Amino acid sequence: QVQLVESGGGLVQPGGSLRLSCAASGIIFRTNKMGWYRQAPGKQRELVAYIIGSGSTYYPDSVKGRFTISGDNDKNTMYLQMNSLKPGDTAVYYCNTFPPRNSYWGQGTQVTVSS
Numbered sequence: 001q002v003q004l005v006e007s008g009g010g011l012v013q014p015g016g017s018l019r020l021s022c023a024a025s026g027i028i029f030r031t032n033k034m035g036w037y038r039q040a041p042g043k044q045r046e047l048v049a050y051i052i053g054s055g056s057t058y059y060p061d062s063v064k065g066r067f068t069i070s071g072d073n074d075k076n077t078m079y080l081q082m083n084s085l086k087p088g089d090t091a092v093y094y095c096n097t098f099p100p101r102n103s104y105w106g107q108g109t110q111v112t113v114s115s
Helices: none
Strands: 003-007 010-012 018-025 034-039 046-051 067-072 077-082 091-097 109-113
Touching: 003 091, 018 034, 018 091, 018 109, 034 067, 034 077, 046 067, 046 077, 077 091
Parallel strands: 010 109
Antiparallel strands: 003 018, 018 077, 034 046, 034 091, 067 077, 091 109
16 A cells, blocks of 8 residues: 655745655655645645656746755655745645556645745
């Protein structure tokens, strides 16, 4: 059974940084495409980054240059370093495969960017 547990969210001022973690069991990161997603109130869930086994990454324009996805294969943990945060980044952040599988969604971690 796959379990993905997100952590590291919190309240941060605009321009600040956070690093999110995604600890996995039942799935091996390095053999899967893995992604970070977010869902803001009243909006659809959206992809913010993905990484494949080779280390190649993808970011939409909205976060490119500010967010960095990475993984630690030994710990089977994925990270999302978020810099220069904006109020528009406020959302619940989730990890999942790319494309996502419905049964893999976890509780997510809340990120709030506000002064």
